[in-house]
Amino acid sequence: MTEERDGAPIARLRPATMADIAAELGISRQLVSLALRGLPGASEETRLRVQETAQRLAYNPHTGARSLRQATNRHVGVVFTPAHATEPDIVESLYPAAEADGYQILLSPVTGSRTAQHAVRELLGFRCAGLVVIGSDAGPDQLIDIAQRFAVPIVAVGSGPANPHYDVVRSAGEIGVADCVRHLAGLGHTSLCYVDTPAMPPAADRLRGFVDTIDALGLPEDVLVVTEGYTEEAGAIAAQRLLRRAELPTAVVMSNDQAALGLVLALARASVRVPADVSVTGYDDSRVARIPSLDLTSSRQDARTMGEQAIVALLRRLRSVAAAPQEWVIPTELVIRSSTASPRVAA
Amino acid sequence: MTEERDGAPIARLRPATMADIAAELGISRQLVSLALRGLPGASEETRLRVQETAQRLAYNPHTGARSLRQATNRHVGVVFTPAHATEPDIVESLYPAAEADGYQILLSPVTGSRTAQHAVRELLGFRCAGLVVIGSDAGPDQLIDIAQRFAVPIVAVGSGPANPHYDVVRSAGEIGVADCVRHLAGLGHTSLCYVDTPAMPPAADRLRGFVDTIDALGLPEDVLVVTEGYTEEAGAIAAQRLLRRAELPTAVVMSNDQAALGLVLALARASVRVPADVSVTGYDDSRVARIPSLDLTSSRQDARTMGEQAIVALLRRLRSVAAAPQEWVIPTELVIRSSTASPRVAA
């Protein structure tokens, strides 16, 4: 913005340091540190001049140096799966929650070529104070091992059994599915089929919700197990199997939104209409559920609350080492859309 | 694993350092450093004992300290949007490419509450040697500003005009769409509609591919512009508009897979069959295209090659500062599936 040509700020080879700012102003480096962090010890005028110079020199604090100096650095490491449908929402919600307490998030993905072990090692290399593990393709044993060997607090988000070694944040899968079942029963459905996808980490909770509720209602227990994956292709397979039956159920309860999408598409190809012929429910209320022409009734897994709770749980353990890990179950909310209706309205 | 109880490896408060390993073995810190990095200067026996001890103490190098000491640290910063459909695939492909040259990837997301500016500042705090910006909601001006102010090489992946300040890696959108058009024309279609979603960063290239090809074929130029978003909801809106017409086109060319999904679902609700009544093509060949019951013909945007090329381009600039930024256009490949067929086969 300045018109001066002398400073020649082009192509700086070395990023500006506090020492550069200090030299520029003829003051000490420590004073710059105080001024930048707004601590008492620097005059108001000094602070302003320091900030102006920092801006002009494009000063950016060296995160590594900072974490080296500080006894306890404020990094939270996050292990996640980028390609997953619902995890990015949780990841996003971690940022505001962590920043509110002055913590910085560090992301480390699990991919085909990177195991959870890789991801954790990398995060610990940055001396993260705690770890949030989303999805946890890493089994409980592995997480326990990490928690103990590196003495780092861990929060597992999404699934996994409650245990004394790390915190677990999960949605109330059993209640969410139960809500779907009761909603359908309330519409008059008596022939409900649940599609179980056991490969999905939190599958067990959701299946239990279906079985318990259908038993309580005295309805026939119709569970279709698909072992091949748990997303759209699983839904498509479920549809093929259902279409081979002599008679379709009037309602299908799916274990997640993506599987529901696969099912609905496959049914549409076979000219089965939703909800006219079959009502369908999902789980997660992910962006898939909100696709206008799918418009899926779904039990909402509150990603934002789950992310926030993960940070809260982690900070709690960080503050008092003695705090015992807990299981935090986040309530779900049934979101009713147009994929469900009374049976036989168009038959 | 050891049966000894004396060492008491429980609840280590401070992560092991090189000094700890050195003390354990009665040697100097420097020798540990050489041994761990496999550099000449340590005897074979020493190296083995150091590695064994490092393992036992769960030693993990302090990334911050390392990047503080090294003049040029081997970090590549990546700006991306977690919720996006195709970006995670690109992100995943960056890892093997970067690791092959000894570079470490650092992720920084753009979300509702975090702008590209935030993301870049954070990455530069880790003193990343270069930046890969995927999607680039940040405009060209902003990227140019960053590249100049911080003197850091940048590669923009996915879109953006070629320019002398940073490298651009993008897929050949114009050719990919042209392939779809020619495929449909080859099937006998003469009434093709293109759905343009200008909010999508690389929209211009793809639109040009349609217009040029349809003109070359001497077919009528039918372009439907949807300004509301560019994913499923945009597809649904396009479907509504098409259904209001007196006559449907026999084929619809969509600007991306997600929009195609939205369109197909909306058409299914209106009992329009794909491909019997209308053929549909997508773009990206993302996982959406492979949903069994959608089975979308789509021009494949090779995420792996794009990620690899991004790293190659960045390392090239890192090695020779003088290298002029280029535009790297990655070829597409038409993947033919069952969403396209000859017109009127079932009419």
Next chain:
DNA sequence: TTGTACGCGTTATCAA
């Protein structure tokens, strides 16, 4: 309000 001195964990240079 400002300056001096030191240490964090690592790598690099030199001499032994």
Next chain:
DNA sequence: TTGATAACGCGTACAA
């Protein structure tokens, strides 16, 4: 093959 010593950028006592 090994060991002293310095340096990277920053934060924090403590002294002036």
